[in-house]
Amino acid sequence: MTPHVTAATVKAADRAHVFHSWSAQALIDPLAVAGAEGSYFWDYDGNRFLDFASQLVNTNIGHQHPKVVEAVREQAARLCTLAPGFAVDVRSEAARLIAERTPGDLDKIFFTNGGAEAVENAVRMARLHTGRQKVLSAYRSYHGATAAAINLTGDPRRWPSDTASAGVVHFWGPYLYRSAFHASTEAEECERALAHLADTIAFEGPQSVAAIVLETVPGTAGIMTPPDGYLAGVRELCDRHGIVFVLDEVMAGFGRTGRWFASEHWDVTPDLICFAKGVTSGYVPLGGVAISAAIAETFATRPYPGGLTYSGHPLACATAVATINAMEEEGVVEHAARLGEDVLGPGLRALAERHPSVGEVRGLGAFWALELVRDKGTREPLVPYNAAGADNAPMAEFTAACKASGLWPFVNMNRTHVVPPCNIGETEAKEGLALLDEALTVADRHTAS
Ligand code: PLP
Numbered sequence: 534m535t536p537h538v539t540a541a542t543v544k545a546a547d548r549a550h551v552f553h554s555w556s557a558q559a560l561i562d563p564l565a566v567a568g569a570e571g572s573y574f575w576d577y578d579g580n581r582f583l584d585f586a587s588q589l590v591n592t593n594i595g596h597q598h599p600k601v602v603e604a605v606r607e608q609a610a611r612l613c614t615l616a617p618g619f620a621v622d623v624r625s626e627a628a629r630l631i632a633e634r635t636p637g638d639l640d641k642i643f644f645t646n647g648g649a650e651a652v653e654n655a656v657r658m659a660r661l662h663t664g665r666q667k668v669l670s671a672y673r674s675y676h677g678a679t680a681a682a683i684n685l686t687g688d689p690r691r692w693p694s695d696t697a698s699a700g701v702v703h704f705w706g707p708y709l710y711r712s713a714f715h716a717s718t719e720a721e722e723c724e725r726a727l728a729h730l731a732d733t734i735a736f737e738g739p740q741s742v743a744a745i746v747l748e749t750v751p752g753t754a755g756i757m758t759p760p761d762g763y764l765a766g767v768r769e770l771c772d773r774h775g776i777v778f779v780l781d782e783v784m785a786g787f788g789r790t791g792r793w794f795a796s797e798h799w800d801v802t803p804d805l806i807c808f809a810k811g812v813t814s815g816y817v818p819l820g821g822v823a824i825s826a827a828i829a830e831t832f833a834t835r836p837y838p839g840g841l842t843y844s845g846h847p848l849a850c851a852t853a854v855a856t857i858n859a860m861e862e863e864g865v866v867e868h869a870a871r872l873g874e875d876v877l878g879p880g881l882r883a884l885a886e887r888h889p890s891v892g893e894v895r896g897l898g899a900f901w902a903l904e905l906v907r908d909k910g911t912r913e914p915l916v917p918y919n920a921a922g923a924d925n926a927p928m929a930e931f932t933a934a935c936k937a938s939g940l941w942p943f944v945n946m947n948r949t950h951v952v953p954p955c956n957i958g959e960t961e962a963k964e965g966l967a968l969l970d971e972a973l974t975v976a977d978r979h980t981a982s
Contacts, residue, residue: 540565547563564576565577582941583964585951586943594859594955595957601814605848624847636794636796636802639802644845645822645844646820648781651783652679653677653681654822655822658837660743667700671704672705674754674781685746704729706751713726719761723766749795750790750897753945755948779806782794783807787856789952791871792870803825805824869956870898872955889981890915890973890976890980901952902950902951907979914946918946931975940968951969
């Protein structure tokens with residue numbers, strides 16, 4: 534007989550046996566979740582949370598979408614698994630649906646289990662295609678927690694796993710609010726960021742650079758929408774030097790920015806696109822790389838030296854097919870675009886006017902960041918970069934205030950990101966903004982004014 538499940542039994546087994554990611558095991562107290570639907574999840578004590586984080590920015594169509602749940606059920610009953618070497622109806626269909634949405638001639642799909650493996654394989658493809666080793670990526674980025682992906686990452690999560698032999702060189706991307714280039718306009722920031730990248734390539738030796746890997750819109754690092762012209766400029770540098778341009782759309786893709794892929798906003802076609810998260814709304818793990826014709830051709834008669842037992846897993850591919858079809862039928866991508874323009878953008882800008890702690894609001898679609906600061910004039914962050922313990926108290930208090938009010942926030946360093954499901958209703962989104970409004974008064978107490 535199944536034992537009676539309570540928050541206490543779930544937590545006890547968790548604390549005894551589950552080893553959690555990114556955590557000091559003895560210092561965490563994970564919430565025991567009893568269920569979830571749409572934009573909400575709840576615990577065993579009847580506390581309900583509006584998920585303004587979409588879990589880890591992946592439940593793009595919310596929880597328990599009935600069409601996707603049904604597709605998982607049907608596929609599980611029909612055929613749970615097959616090795617990657619077979620042609621499988623749902624794998625073929627998922628690849629077709631994805632390839633139809635990627636830009637340019639990125640028409641071949643290599644499937645992985647998630648984002649980091651997508652990045653690993655994109656880098657492998659770029660190195661083999663060019664015969665070069667070095668890879669350039671940006672500070673203020675996250676690309677995953679496996680070997681190449683964590684070395685590409687440009688934030689403190691890389692530090693404990695840094696390997697000097699990884700062949701990665703970091704550069705600064707555009708971020709006007711905290712410009713590395715002392716720029717004062719978006720145009721200036723764009724021009725100087727491109728000049729800095731051109732210099733980095735020149736001094737690293739263009740003939741040794743296999744790839745430039747960039748998040749189209751950097752996600753966890755702060756949702757810095759690139760200035761017009763930046764991605765086109767990177768494309769031009771890659772073309773000039775025979776470098777493979779990899780866009781990491783693991784977080785920004787599949788509707789998050791109000792387009793299927795964020796690169797559409799700037800009309801830029803990279804050579805490889807990494808995707809994961811929203812492709813299945815996280816219901817079953819899936820990621821992949823969309824590959825250009827030229828790179829696919831490299832492996833036409835030469836075997837591609839990479840693979841995974843679960844590459845193109847039927848259950849995951851059936852989930853992707855159902856997710857993409859549901860998003861199409863329900864206009865989820867267009868909804869996310871409108872949500873950004875009509876509700877989240879204006880609502881968050883109004884919060885910035887009212888709250889001394891909100892230094893900047895930026896984003897698009899269902900992908901927004903608020904920079905919390907001690908002083909709007911100096912832009913001093915509410916907590917120092919990578920703060921821990923007492924230094925992080927203002928952000929910890931803000932986070933606790935959100936949760937106490939029933940809002941589940943996404944928090945990173947001195948920022949809170951507003952990244953609800955792309956299909957969140959307008960009423961729910963406004964409810965979330967009202968809860969955020971309350972919680973920001975806690976952050977305001979730590980400001981200079
Ligand atoms: N790339 C980006 C931009 C991400 O945001 C993430 C995860 O947050 C990853 C890669 C890694 O994906 P995964 O955790 O599925 O390996």
